[in-house]
Ligand SMILES: Nc1ncnc2c1ncn2[C@@H]1O[C@H](COP(=O)(O)OP(=O)(O)OP(=O)(O)O)[C@@H](O)[C@H]1O
């Protein structure tokens with residue numbers, strides 16, 4: 001029996017060829033069997049890069065170079081055959097779409113098993129079992145591109161679980177999951193821990209729900225150096241100030257004040273900016289949205305919430321005219337949405353996609369930010385300052401000439417939002433704009449959005465983050481099975497336990513804490 005640690009990093013550094021400074025900087029640490037590690041760091045600190053180095057994909061698969069060594073059970077990872085290591089160290093990527101090779105769910109899972117030389121006779125049983133584990137049995141025959149964001153993430157996990165890896169790396173695995181699916185996912189990881197020998201590394205910006213499963217927390221600083229490596233309780237208790245300085249969310253339970261201060265609503269106009277009237281939407285025979293009606297008023301911040309697959313992204317695409325309703329209509333500033341000239345509509349509205357990569361059309365971050373302004377035939381001297389300010393605000397100045405596809409997940413998300421903020425639009429439609437952001441960048445993003453709201457911009461904001469809803473939304477619309485189940489103030493939702501359960505939502509942390517305190521579990 002080998003007593004070598006699972007993984008050992010010795011003075012390991014990694015640089016992308018296109019970047020001057022190393023992203024991972026002289027890292028030494030040891031990962032043991034049974035470890036459950038929370039890997040934290042600000043957006044861009046190198047967490048995803050490190051994950052890809054650990055399973056040997058980098059520097060092999062990218063223009064980059066490394067120094068120092070990584071050992072897997074005592075053997076240098078350079079000595080493994082191609083493809084061998086990434087079966088022992090499985091990663092569920094930040095962007096699940098990047099992981100898929102096949103069109104259908106079942107084929108994708110069968111493809112993984114074929115690569116592992118699993119006999120056909122065993123495949124069906126293994127696929128059924130893993131789909132049951134991730135609660136996606138009904139989606140076995142579905143096309144992957146027709147799944148909602150959260151559903152894709154569960155299939156990506158299923159594919160990696162089939163490999164039965166020694167180390168499972170989860171890169172922001174719950175970012176697109178609804179609150180209950182997220183808790184179920186974490187419970188599933190807990191079960192895997194109990195029933196297998198698998199070690200786990202979880203990369204997460206908001207660690208609250210993971211803490212009970214984690215025995216270590218490794219924190220990287222902005223230079224990709226190891227800042228802290230300790231049990232989570234020490235990291236968040238003894239180093240709370242440092243953690244906050246680095247831009248990392250301190251888990252709520254370590255914050256002294258969790259009371260939220262809902263913003264007073266400043267909605268003044270009675271003329272809607274957008275009206276959705278008895279709108280329905282079908283895909284082939286499937287009825288995705290049914291008889292949806294609501295108004296959006298100037299300066300209003302509306303959150304759209306609901307379980308994975310409820311129809312939130314579909315609704316937003318209909319509101320931005322990327323899809324056409326099957327029945328009913330949408331009116332923007334008193335004119336039917338269909339009658340708007342495309343250029344004028346895009347100037348007066350902004351739409352941030354769920355997957356930022358779907359939005360990028362140029363080769364550099366600067367071109368991406370200035371694309372809209374150039375389209376509006378503004379001379380560069382007029383928009384240069386605006387563009388530079390957006391780059392600064394969104395912490396993208398150092399990446400001005402980078403390719404948008406070579407940014408970290410959080411940076412891509414910020415770029416996709418920044419491109420919509422070159423003017424003061426009448427309406428902003430955001431599909432989960434804060435996922436993948438650290439504490440600093442979330443706060444800055446919300447500040448910008450609130451400033452625009454104060455100038456009269458209406459904001460419609462899909463999110464799975466109930467604390468954001470609690471803090472920022474004037475109104476919340478709950479979609480459930482394609483229908484509006486509630487349209488009211490967030491407080492109404494927090495008081496409606498039945499609906500929270502049915503729509504797979506949860507209360508914000510301040511209320512969960514109050515309830516726990518009231519039954520005397522916290523003193
Ligand atoms: N291109 C497509 N073709 C067919 N069905 C689709 C397509 N896109 C989405 N769907 C289906 O429509 C339903 C609604 O999807 P939508 O993406 O609007 O949900 P969502 O509420 O945004 O989910 P999530 O929170 O997971 O992002 C889902 O059942 C999904 O499987």
Ligand SMILES: Nc1ncnc2c1ncn2[C@@H]1O[C@H](COP(=O)(O)OP(=O)(O)OP(=O)(O)O)[C@@H](O)[C@H]1O
Nearest residue numbers: 016043044045046047048049406407408409410411
């Ligand atoms: N393919 C690439 N080519 C060049 N630079 C890259 C590439 N991928 C990432 N980078 C850069 O490396 C740095 C670290 O990126 P990485 O994705 O590892 O960060 P992260 O800590 O996972 O961030 P986030 O929390 O935003 O996902 C970033 O500054 C990013 O711009």
